Amino acid sequence: MFKTAGARTRKAGYWHRRTKGDIIVDLIIYAVMLIVIFATLFPFLNVIAIAFNDSTDSVKGGIGIFPRIPTLDNFKELGRYPNLLQGGIISLLRTVVGTVCSLLSTCMLAYVLSRKEFMFRRLFMTLFLFTMYVDSGIIPHFMVIRALGLNNSFWVYIIPGLISAYNLILVRSFIEQIPFSLQESAFLDGANDFTIFRKIIMPLCLPVTATVGLFYAVGQWNSWFDTKLYAFSNEKITTLQYELMKILQQSMAQQGNPNLGHAGQIAQSQSVSPLSIRMTVTLVAVVPILLVYPFVQKYFVSGLTLGAVKS
C-alpha cells in the first residue's frame, strides 16, 4: 500500500535485521495462513473432485482434492432431474431481472434523496433507515405477500426485496460527492430532474453501481428462503438453490437415521449416488460465483470499505 522508497528500504532492512524470534514468528504466521487457505479452499476442491469422480467410487469415501476415477457421468445424470434445469433458468432470470430492477430503483431513489431541497427528503430517509433496525418477523411478512397475491408468482423474487437501505445509503453518499455545479448547468439548459438523472448522474455512478449491482446479483443468485416460503407450491418457478436445498434436506434426514447409512443411500439411487448428485448440483450452483469472483472481488471490498467509512 505504501509504495514509497522509504517503505522499500525498511523492508530490505527488515530481512537483514531478522532475529531468531522474528523468524519463528514469521514461520508460525505463514503456517497459520496456509492452514486458513487450506481450510477455506478444501471444501470447494472436494466438491469439484466428487462431482467429477465416479459415483460408486465416491461413496467409499476418502476423496481429497482430486478425483480418483475421473468421469462426466454425474453431469449427464443431472438431465434426469427436470427441475434442476428449470431451476437454473429461473435462478438466472431472477438474477438478471432482479439486479436490473433493484439497481435502477436504488439509484433513482438515491438521486432524489441526494437533492438537498427535496421536500420529503427527511421523511423518506427516516423511513428507509428505520427498516435496517426493525424486522417485523416472518409471519406478518408472509401475510402481506399473501394479501397482495404475490405468492407463487415470479415477482415475489423481485419486488419485496427491491431496495436495500444499506445499498441506498452507499449510492446516495456517492452521488452527494458529485459536484452540484454539473447539474446546475444542465438545469439552466432546461433539463428536468429525470433527464439529469439519466444523462448525468447514471453515467457518473458507474463505479458504485458496479459494486451495488454485484451485491444485488449475488443476493439474488444465492437466495432460497423466499422460494421455500412463498413459491414452493408453484414448481415452475422454483430456483436452483431451492432444489439443492431439497436434495440437502433429504440427505440430512438420512443422516439423522442410523439405520439408513450409506448402504441405504446406494439402494435408493438409480445409477448415481445421492452424494454425487448433491455435490454436482452444488458445483453448478457455485460455479457462476467462482467464475466471476476473481474479476469482481475488488468491487465488493471497495463497497464495504466505502460503506464503513460513511457509517
Place this chain on the structure above:
Amino acid sequence: MLNSTRAVAPRKRRKKEQPPLLQRLSKQRFLIMMSFPFFIWVIVFCYLPLLGWGMAFQDFKLKGDVLQSFFSAPFVGLKHFEILWHDLINQGRFFLALRNTLAMSVLLLVFGFVTPIIFALMLNELRSKWFKRTTQTISYLPHFISWVVAATMISSMLSSEGPVNDLLIWLGLSEKRVPFLADQNLFWGIMTISEIWKELGWNAIIFLAAISGVDPGLYESAELDGAGRFRKIWHITLPCILPVITVILIMDIGWLISVGFEKQYLLGADMTRNTSEVLDIYALKAGVDQGRFSFGTAIGMFKSVVSIALVLVANAIAKKTGETSII
C-alpha cells in the same frame, strides 16, 4: 463539522422565504414522481407487516382472503404471550429456542469477533505483498456462497465418511467415526465454526482497512526506540484501530439476538432439535407449518422487541464511550 453547518445556514434561511407549497410541489414534481413509487413500496413491504403484529393479540385463522381473516379474527389480548411466559418458566420449547438463539449468538459474539482481528493483524505481518493479497482474496470467497451451498459442503465435510473424520483418525485423535451433525451436544460449536469459516475474511476487511490507515511514522519512531513487533502491535496498531473495534463490537451487541436462522434450519435435524431450533425456526414451524399464525407472530414480535431494545442499548453505550452514534 463546524464548517459544514456554517455553509448550510444561509441556505436554510433562504428556505424560510420559499414559495408556497403548491409552487414547490410543482417545481419538484419530477423528484416526487421519481420517488413516490418507492414510498408506496416501503410502506407496503416494511411498515404494513408491522401492523400485522396485531395478529399476536388475536386468534388469527387464515380462511381465504387475508384481510378479511384479519378483521374478523377475535381479539384475545395477551393470551399468546401468556402461553410463551408459561413455556419459558416450564422450560418448554420456547425456552429452548430462546436459549439456543442466545447461546449461539454469544458464542459467535465472542469467537466470531476476535478471530477476524487476529487474522487481520497476522495478515498485516506478512512481508510478501503477493502472498498477503492472495490469502486475503481466498479468505473472503466463502462469504459469497449461499448458506445452502455452504451447508451442503459442511454436511459432507462432517459426515461419518467425510474428510474431517478421516483427518481425526489419521491424526489419532479419535478412534471411531463420529456423525458430528447427529450429535446435539456438538451443534452450537459446529454452527459457530461454520459461521467463522464463512465470514472470517469478510469481517477482517474492515480491520485491515483500519490498520492500513495507521500512520507509518509511528512504527518508524517505535522501531528507533527499539520496539519489537509484538510491542508495535500492542502499543501502536491496537490503540489506533480501537475506535473501529469499539464500533463493530457495539454493533455486534446490537445484533445479538438477530443471529441468522439459515444454517440452523439447513443443518438441524429432528435428532438435534433441542439444540438447533432458534426463535425464527420455531416461529416458522408453529406459524406457517402448523397454522398457528398468531402464536408465531407473538414469537417474532418478542424477538423484534428484544432486538430493538438491544440496538438502543448498544447505541446508548456508543454515545457514552464518545464514539459517534451508530443509528
